[in-house]
Amino acid sequence: MTSRLLISRLAASSCCTMADPSRRVLSIQSHVVSGYVGNKSASFPLQVLGFEIDAINSVQFSNHTGYGYWKGQVLNDSELMDLFEGLKRNGLDKYSHLLTGYIGSASFLSKVVDLVQHLRQVYPDLVYVCDPVLGDNGFLYVPKELVPIYRDNIIPLANIVTPNQFEAELLTGEKIHNLEDARRCINLLHAKGCETIVLSSTDLGSDDHLLAVASSVVGEKMFATIKIPRFPHNFTGTGDLFASLLLAWMSLTNKDLKVSLEKTIATMQGVLKRTLEFGKSKTPDGGNIAKAHLELRLIQSKGDIENPKPTIVAEIHS
Template sequence: MDSPRVLSIQSHVVHGYVGNKSATFPLQILGFEVDTINSVQYSNHVHYKVTKGQEVLGSDLHDLFQGISGNDLIQQYTHLLTGYCRSASFLSELVGIVTEMKKLNPNIKYVCDPVMGDNGKFYVSDDQVKIYREQLLPLADIITPNQFEAEVLTGIKIESTDDIIKAIDILHSRGVSCVCITSTEIGDEARLPCFASRLNGNEKERFSLMIPKIDARFVGTGDLFAALLLAWLHKSNYDLKGSLENTVSTMQTILNRTFNYAKSIGKFDDDSLELKLIQSKIDIETPTITINATSIPG
């Protein structure tokens, strides 16, 4: 039987694990063929004291896609995954690519991680925000924003669980069948709530998880989350509860391993806190459920 195949379009770093470097290995471990297009190529993520590299332009993305399309490879993809895009020209070209891929292969699942910012701070331009909100969002099957990104996409200020539900319903109304708000600040000092909702016919199934906080700044976690959720939804035939539990439990194992490594060497710098993905191969393949999802009525 052929393996599922993902086209993953997001950032790349030479050293460390963000973007495609964070997503590819877990997807491969879980049985996916992965083809990658890099939106940027950097030496490392931007929190290091020095970051060098190149931005891939919309014209470059167009050329790469024309090569894939010209060789009649589009129908091979079961999934499309997108993450951080540096420029509006790249993002605008991406809209055309998603539209074309869905036209040629109506069964493809598009997972959009709308990387726009966090904690009230934008990483992208106003033009990119508009493209996400008005053009990419209606094309997405699955979307994985953080709280700030969900607020930007919906125009709702999130301060309670009721606000989360309102925001999720707005995202559903714009055509997204599965919404996962990966992290929110409406929990307590020790835990971060995560919320997910899936349209199943005329019904909505909704779940929340409480994720223990780890006192460190990790990078690449959103990219990892989107890749794991994509994989487990596919492998479980869209069992949302089980997919969330596998995704979050795997992430917590990786983050705790990373944190414990940094603690063991007495350094909590950017390099020491690069995700320990390779060391977590077995945990990615066969996660132990450590966090359970709770059903939300309504």
């Protein structure tokens, strides 16, 4: 046997007998060549915090759609399963976490159900973090057929779900006008089997801040809120960043929801402040900041990701 062939066989053997999948994430969401949304927004923070991340891109676009013009490809359900079959055949399908974000078709989302079930057979302790990207501010981003699949098939499989207010309303059929409405929505999602629910943003705050609302029914049961200071500009990729940071900190703190919220929001604030400062520096006349100058400054925020310094405290409610 040649040395090259021997090395090849040893490598294959090593793949098929993969060790403990501690901190190994499979992330299925969108990808852009330029900018930071989807997997581009989630991968770097997870890597900085010590997680291996394998990414499957549900779409691959030149840039995010907020630019008004983009080109690219959409992965279909058959292509998703082709990629996953390759992982399975090589014994690369053992993950500590699954993270899903933007998915644009009902057939693709239905295959994710099969994928979760398989991953749990391989590693029963898999933690599934689902960001059910459906829409915002009253508008759907995806076909309406995805809503019942998330509600009836995906949510019961997820450990952690991070909808915004509009998405929580879609998934429960309940409107949120106050904190008690939010609690009722969250309890409906808990009733489907999900352990931790975080409404990543709601309009229950004030002119100065949004409010995130969170609940956990595992370990120490908790219902909490945390204020999110508003910025005078809209950013893309923030929901994807939020979900990835929450995944990381819930793992690193052994499911301490309060600390995880505080560290996640601290990191988000650091990233957004740096992004806005950069945008303003590129617009000295005080005019409208170009979209390219409001792309998240993730690389420049490595220190905030590694060592967030919370200044906003989560409030625990009875």
